Amino acid sequence: MKETWRWFGPTDEISINEIRQTGSAGVVSALHHIPNGAVWPVSAIELRKRDIEGTRENPTGLTWDVVESLPVSEAIKTKGADRATHIEAYKESLRNLAACGIQVICYNFMPVIDWTRTNLASALPHGGTAMQFDLIDFATFDIHLLKRERAQADYSDALQAQALTRFSSMGNTRKKELIHNILAGLPGSEEHWTTSDILDCLKTYDDISRADLQQNLIDFLAEILPTAEEHGLRLCCHPDDPPFPLLGLPRVMSTQEDYAKITSAIDSPANGITFCTGSLGIDPAFDPADFVKTLGPKIHFVHLRNTRSHTPHDGNRTSFFEAAHLGGDTDMPAAVFALMGEEKRRRSAGRTDAEIPMRPDHGQAILADLDRPMMPGYPLIGRMKGLAELRGIIAAYRHING
Template identity: 55%
Template sequence: MKQTWRWFGPKDLVSTDDVAQAGAEGIVTALHHVPTGTAWTLEDIRKRQDEIGRMRDGAPSGLRWEVVESLPVSEDIKKQQGAWRAHIANYKTSLRNLAEAGIEVICYNFMPVLDWTRTDLAWRLSNGATCMRFDLIDFIAFDLNILKRPGAEADYDAAQLDAAARRFAEMTEAEAEQLAGNVVFGLPGAAENFSLEEVRAHLAEYAAMPEETLRSHLVDFLAEVAPVAQELGLRLCCHPDDPPFSLLGLPRIMSTEAHYRAVMEAVDLPANGITLCSGSLGARPDNDLPGMMERLGDRVHFLHLRNVKRESSEVRGSFHEAEHLGGDTDMVALVEAALREEARRKATGRADWSIPFRPDHGQDILDDLGRRAQPGYPSIGRLKGLAELRGIIAALEPRVAAE
């Protein structure tokens, strides 16, 4: 398993020096400054590769750009409106330029409007560390009282509505503003963030779109770009919904094993693959992560290894980011399933037998608390997670290889 590390470019408060010292073998990044829908130029890609390859003092870092995360899919493509055809053409151009630069794995997502949603970006744990958290009642309070989405009340039961009303009544103006900012924060390092008015406008356009229509738009997108990726020797991998259940009345189409299977079968090419994120999918109690790795592993091109602690047994509930070995996903079983998939690939001669993974989302601990890097992406918290994952791999790899 290839050890990688997400880096948000030269402005990231966690430097390539830190990544090299953490022992990661490669970088996961993107051209976050390029507007969504615009083609990535070979010049910009080469520049980022050069930045990755150097430490602060100019010495070689020993790192290379292994995985793109993310080459974003525009809202126009998801809704099939406006400039969506031009955006698909630009996406193909970006793929060709990435292939020219020698980068083979491209992660993307198809989540409408918000890339991921948390209500607290620095929730304090009992030991003084902080982590990201999704509190369902806080989110309902945001939906009803801050966003004021038409018809939102119908999405919640009476107990939830009552709890959200009491929660919002207790919030100060500053706390309400912070909640709104957290919810619409979106993908760290993204080229754009939405205002509340822009979120409302997008929601209005999605209001009449059922899950089946959004899925058909994803399949149409993949029918265009996956053959290009296949021809170029690239591997596309779709990230799951985060959280993996409907919010704001939006359709969710990549939240379960059945969702993934439907899309893989609809565009049945090896280049059409999966980013298996154990944290996103693990927020649902009905998702079996080791089983998904066993059954869908042939198309898993990238792994996000993180853990969450669910705070209820409901499909839609509160959760927080746990330590990598401390949440509800059996990380040892998941890593073992990934190692077995690698062994199967190696035995059949697949060139892509080694699956890149990264320690995803860490808790802010020790000096992380003062550095204030991108939410979810501290240096020491991720280093701790990477060390724990390395321990699992070191223990299991010889046993799997001997079978």
């Protein structure tokens, strides 16, 4: 796998020179300053590419390998009034990315709030911090801070009681922090939600079922995949994070079965998967080796991270935190060995995309991370530690398999 590193652009606290020192060969980035639904112009793409790769006279040795993410607007997800305009803009952005030599584009189809955590720097026993999703905190937000209609019906009596107790003990500072953490949106995004914004947006999903949203995704792909195929692009959908419903909203990319349905609905080399072991691994039934064995040919991009679930649980929902890369619920060696096997099969088949871009996703903030600002979940030392551990697994595979 090709080692890559997520970089949020010139405002990222981690510099390109620091990324070079991690040993990464490529970069994953996006134009976060461009609003959802707008075209990514060639000039802006070229500028970011130059930031990453340098110039012919002064190259960095890095390449921009993956776009993460080219956001799908709410108008597209809900088939709103601006859908047609936003789809045309999406296709134009794809053409412009292809013109700049970028072939792998990650996106997601999570409604309204994208990835969700309730604590962006939860203290760990070893002195570091990690992002956490606490189910009681989320229920507290949903029922008592957002005050969503019908929110209580989405939680068990026991969880409602725990949420009320926690809300009663919360000070104003913690309430504001919890709201901020949950409404943070996509990492690096300049779009900011308020609780009023969220409530208004939730109304647009009142008549959209899980089946409807899944069909909206298929219809979106039917419109953009011909453009992707024409330009040799590989699109890859990121799983829901966490992989269960929140705020009464449907989720459509949470399981291996969801991916099988979407990738088979339109059988195209451009219709692919972002294999995120952290998001998918929250489901106790997740088997990374079986996922790769079954859907491996569709995997275009890999996020290797780990999570560990803990109480309370409520139905299929659970609390969890970002674990060390080899210390969570997912069998990371099994995942990496399966992916290396998939690459070997691709080389035997003569596929030009035999080398799959991978990045060490998220990380615990440790050591010098604790003394510098950072994008939540994206520390320098914590991710580099994870990358080193993953390299060890890859080296072991090559030693065993030649």
